[in-house]
Amino acid sequence: MISTPIYGAFNARWLSFEDVARTFVPVPQFLQLGHESHSVLLGPRGCGKTTLLKMLTRQALDSWDCSGRAERFKTSFTRPRYEAIYISSDVRWSYELTSLPETAGLSAGLSVQAQRIMVSSNALLSILEATQCIIGAGSGTEVAISASLITQWRLVGTLKSIADIKATLGRMVAEIRGHLNVGDVSKLKCAFDSVPPSFYGHTLDAPTGAIAIISEHLPSELRPSSWALCYDELEIAPPWLRTELLEALRSANQNVFLKLTWSPLLPSGLRTSPESAADFKAIRLWHSHVIDPRSFCDELTRDFLRERFPGIEMTPDGFFRRSVLAAEGDEEPPESYQQGSTEYEVFKELASWDKSFRLLLSDRKIDPDNPVPKSLAEKDQFFRKVKPVALLRLEFMANKGARSRKRPAIYAGKEAVYAMSEGNPRWLRGLLNDFADLGARGGSRLTEPLFVRYADQARLLNTACQRFLALIKASPFKLPNQHASMSGEQDGTLFEFVNVAGAYFNAQIYGREFPLDPVGSFSVPGNADQITVAVIEQLLELGGLVYIGSSPQDVPIAIRGSRFRLSFILAPIHKLPLRTYREAPLDDVLMGLHDKQQMKLF
Amino acid sequence: MKLCTFEQLQFSESLKGYDLIVTASGYESRARFVAEKIGHQEPGPCTRLVLSFAEHKKECARPENDAVFEGLGYKSSLCQGRSDAEVTKVVAHALENLRDVPEPRILVDISSMTRAWYGAVVRSLMALRRESKLVVHFAYTSAEFVPPPDEYPPNRIVGPLAGFTGNTLPTKPTALILGLGYDKDRAIGLKDHLDPQLTVLFYADPAIDSRYVPHVLSVNEGLIREAGDDCVFTYPYEDGAAAFRLLESVSNGLTRDWRVVLCSMGPKAFGLYCFLVASLARDISIWRVSADLHEVPYNHKPFGMPMLLQTKWK
Numbered sequence: 001m002i003s004t005p006i007y008g009a010f011n012a013r014w015l016s017f018e019d020v021a022r023t024f025v026p027v028p029q030f031l032q033l034g035h036e037s038h039s040v041l042l043g044p045r046g047c048g049k050t051t052l053l054k055m056l057t058r059q060a061l062d063s064w065d066c067s068g069r070a071e072r073f074k075t076s077f078t079r080p081r082y083e084a085i086y087i088s089s090d091v092r093w094s095y096e097l098t099s100l101p102e103t104a105g106l107s108a109g110l111s112v113q114a115q116r117i118m119v120s121s122n123a124l125l126s127i128l129e130a131t132q133c134i135i136g137a138g139s140g141t142e143v144a145i146s147a148s149l150i151t152q153w154r155l156v157g158t159l160k161s162i163a164d165i166k167a168t169l170g171r172m173v174a175e176i177r178g179h180l181n182v183g184d185v186s187k188l189k190c191a192f193d194s195v196p197p198s199f200y201g202h203t204l205d206a207p208t209g210a211i212a213i214i215s216e217h218l219p220s221e222l223r224p225s226s227w228a229l230c231y232d233e234l235e236i237a238p239p240w241l242r243t244e245l246l247e248a249l250r251s252a253n254q255n256v257f258l259k260l261t262w263s264p265l266l267p268s269g270l271r272t273s274p275e276s277a278a279d280f281k282a283i284r285l286w287h288s289h290v291i292d293p294r295s296f297c298d299e300l301t302r303d304f305l306r307e308r309f310p311g312i313e314m315t316p317d318g319f320f321r322r323s324v325l326a327a328e329g330d331e332e333p334p335e336s337y338q339q340g341s342t343e344y345e346v347f348k349e350l351a352s353w354d355k356s357f358r359l360l361l362s363d364r365k366i367d368p369d370n371p372v373p374k375s376l377a378e379k380d381q382f383f384r385k386v387k388p389v390a391l392l393r394l395e396f397m398a399n400k401g402a403r404s405r406k407r408p409a410i411y412a413g414k415e416a417v418y419a420m421s422e423g424n425p426r427w428l429r430g431l432l433n434d435f436a437d438l439g440a441r442g443g444s445r446l447t448e449p450l451f452v453r454y455a456d457q458a459r460l461l462n463t464a465c466q467r468f469l470a471l472i473k474a475s476p477f478k479l480p481n482q483h484a485s486m487s488g489e490q491d492g493t494l495f496e497f498v499n500v501a502g503a504y505f506n507a508q509i510y511g512r513e514f515p516l517d518p519v520g521s522f523s524v525p526g527n528a529d530q531i532t533v534a535v536i537e538q539l540l541e542l543g544g545l546v547y548i549g550s551s552p553q554d555v556p557i558a559i560r561g562s563r564f565r566l567s568f569i570l571a572p573i574h575k576l577p578l579r580t581y582r583e584a585p586l587d588d589v590l591m592g593l594h595d596k597q598q599m600k601l602f
Numbered sequence: 603m604k605l606c607t608f609e610q611l612q613f614s615e616s617l618k619g620y621d622l623i624v625t626a627s628g629y630e631s632r633a634r635f636v637a638e639k640i641g642h643q644e645p646g647p648c649t650r651l652v653l654s655f656a657e658h659k660k661e662c663a664r665p666e667n668d669a670v671f672e673g674l675g676y677k678s679s680l681c682q683g684r685s686d687a688e689v690t691k692v693v694a695h696a697l698e699n700l701r702d703v704p705e706p707r708i709l710v711d712i713s714s715m716t717r718a719w720y721g722a723v724v725r726s727l728m729a730l731r732r733e734s735k736l737v738v739h740f741a742y743t744s745a746e747f748v749p750p751p752d753e754y755p756p757n758r759i760v761g762p763l764a765g766f767t768g769n770t771l772p773t774k775p776t777a778l779i780l781g782l783g784y785d786k787d788r789a790i791g792l793k794d795h796l797d798p799q800l801t802v803l804f805y806a807d808p809a810i811d812s813r814y815v816p817h818v819l820s821v822n823e824g825l826i827r828e829a830g831d832d833c834v835f836t837y838p839y840e841d842g843a844a845a846f847r848l849l850e851s852v853s854n855g856l857t858r859d860w861r862v863v864l865c866s867m868g869p870k871a872f873g874l875y876c877f878l879v880a881s882l883a884r885d886i887s888i889w890r891v892s893a894d895l896h897e898v899p900y901n902h903k904p905f906g907m908p909m910l911l912q913t914k915w916k
């Protein structure tokens with residue numbers, strides 16, 4: 001069995017800028033991000049936020065320009081005019097920063113001071129590294145910049161080189177870290193005394209101060225017209241950091257732009273109302289409907305196959321073939337629903353034992369023993385509409401052994417893979433890699449195009465689904481601040497919410513009556529309690545729930561009043577279709593289980 | 603104080619002459635195994651402390667454990683399983699009371715302690731300042747084999763433990779060193795949650811009971827394949843010193859280029875090695891995962907002779 005590294009191996013966070021450029025597939029959102037304005041990238045984990053931020057940097061853009069990849073893609077972009085600084089972060093850093101007050105046993109004031117120093121130092125190290133790239137090594141400019149920074153920050157025992165300033169900052173942080181680990185408050189306070197005050201002032205004080213000094217000393221031919229500070233993982237940063245950077249989006253500083261990442265929910269208090277549209281661009285990186293990410297997925301898959309199997313003409317259609325379950329409209333071959341087609345056989349077989357489906361066909365004057373559309377309109381409005389549910393009911397409600405050997409696995413085929421990836425590049429790359437490993441196993445070099453058997457696709461997609469569920473199970477529910485005293489007592493978990501919702505949607509599909517228009521999403525009422533709202537928000541960030549907006553640009557401003565569906569990657573667990581269906585009130589969804597024990601959870 | 607030596611002793615030969623004994627009373631009958639072996643035999647003055655869980659007070663073997671500890675003269679302190687603060691306070695106070703003892707000998711039985719608790723014990727030792735050295739024996743009683751559960755409760759707690767947070771700037775990628783247990787997909791879930799760039803796996807082989815190994819391999823199959831042969835290490839369960847040195851060597855080897863996180867989902871002995879390794883290299887972070895109050899109580903019975911690990915602190 002091949003493992004499914006769908007989350008880790010393709011995380012851009014620790015790829016070099018050059019490697020990020022080497023696998024970058026341009027998306028329209030990158031053009032928006034390149035504008036000279038503040039931006040907030042909104043999306044769940046793995047949706048490509050880090051990749052986009054890193055692609056803004058000089059090193060990545062230089063690499064892109066030299067690679068010739070630009071000619072391959074339809075989407076072209078011009079280089080941003082600003083100098084982008086990527087400021088790294090990761091889950092560990094966020095956890096450690098956030099938990100500092102409890103883990104170090106310090107007062108809130110000292111903890112925040114320590115956090116501020118570390119956050120500033122991290123940003124400054126990134127700025128210094130970018131500066132080294134701009135000016136190269138050993139120039140007089142470096143000496144001038146270094147001398148100014150040493151004076152400004154009152155650094156002692158530091159040579160006039162950027163490398164030495166970085167080393168001094170590293171030592172300063174290490175000292176603070178040492179005192180934090182043993183909770184030595186008096187030594188910690190002493191260490192703080194030697195830190196420049198701007199390091200524990202406003203988040204942007206030290207970085208913008210450094211940028212001003214660097215700009216002042218750069219020769220005009222090297223001096224960027226503006227800069228962009230790209231803060232990654234802001235959505236899981238300590239509250240004060242989030243607040244300060246989000247508030248800074250309102251600033252009128254046209255020399256330093258902020259490029260921030262955030263969860264799929266617009267930060268509270270910030271609205272994309274007409275009057276604030278000039279403040280920042282909210283850039284959405286997820287897809288509400290199954291069809292939306294298809295062209296991006298196709299481009300990424302085509303690029304992957306070209307890189308992975310050089311010299312062999314391989315296409316996504318040949319690699320996966322089509323998905324009977326998830327193909328829509330023009331993706332279906334012309335002979336679909338005609339006698340002899342898979343769809344025809346499915347309808348006919350289901351009608352042979354599913355009385356409600358048979359009745360449904362009869363009511364519409366369709367012969368259950370020969371279910372063929374009489375017109376294009378009937379094909380579009382009825383046959384295509386009921387196809388996914390018919391397929392699923394036949395697959396999962398028929399007696400075992402009755403399943404036709406000719407019918408391919410349900411969760412397989414190009415459109416199913418794309419749907420279950422949700423257009424999330426990290427997930428899709430992980431899946432593609434596994435499919436390719438499986439297809440190429442045996443060690444011999446491929447000489448002709450590869451098709452991954454449907455059964456293998458289904459198995460790997462099921463593994464990916466199980467793995468995503470394990471991630472949800474591993475992710476603890478964080479209580480909203482006002483409920484923190486309930487810590488350890490709260491019953492609800494992200495995992496249980498997903499299971500309750502999945503079971504409700506499952507019941508919609510597999511009831512006694514064939515559902516013509518089943519429920520497949522839910523809307524959150526205005527009076528939903530804060531714990532439920534927090535669960536949904538965290539599942540949204542994880543990618544377990546997906547917001548359904550009125551347009552592909554629509555960004556939710558609140559959980560209450562919004563509509564969501566389960567991620568398609570969870571479909572195999574609950575045997576659900578890969579299509580967005582109508583909504584039900586959340587209360588109905590959460591009451592969907594008759595298990596009293598489950599009902600009291602939310 | 604700093605850990606300076608680590609070795610393994612024969613359990614039966616060394617259980618005497620302690621100035622302080624710290625143990626825990628929970629719902630497992632193995633909690634009292636070491637205390638019963640020691641019995642009343644201490645000749646000199648010895649402070650006996652039992653950390654009693656504030657939770658599950660009536661479950662499984664708990665009432666019997668409490669009675670045994672009381673009969674053996676242990677002073678009980680009620681502590682929450684998830685919290686290190688109360689344990690730190692109790693242990694720090696007890697260590698302070700040994701200030702006038704020239705080279706005190708301490709026994710800590712971690713068999714039924716949570717990670718937060720024995721982490722707090724190690725942290726208290728690290729924070730202690732004294733002139734003369736300290737000998738600390740850690741005892742661990744294995745549990746009788748039971749097949750892995752079909753399901754495990756979702757995590758309620760994930761994150762670094764107090765005093766073992768590393769707090770390193772994110773200038774290097776994260777490497778996760780994971781001690782494998784046998785809850786299906788629990789390890790891979792944590793790995794995906796933490797999202798490290800490198801994952802290194804440890805599991806006991808040979809284990810205390812040979813039936814553990816196939817289960818560990820089976821429930822972690824995907825993760826083990828993904829890590830690759832170079833990143834999967836086995837350690838001999840019975841040889842604590844070898845296991846500790848292997849973990850220390852791998853951790854130290856990684857710290858130059860990585861920010862190391864240690865997390866144990868396997869035997870508590872491996873969890874103890876993690877704390878001891880992190881006490882020597884303060885950049886290393888230790889994480890815990892737990893369902894907190896929602897772990898299903900199970901009466902783990904003692905199996906074989908306890909492991910006794912001698913550490914010296916200076």
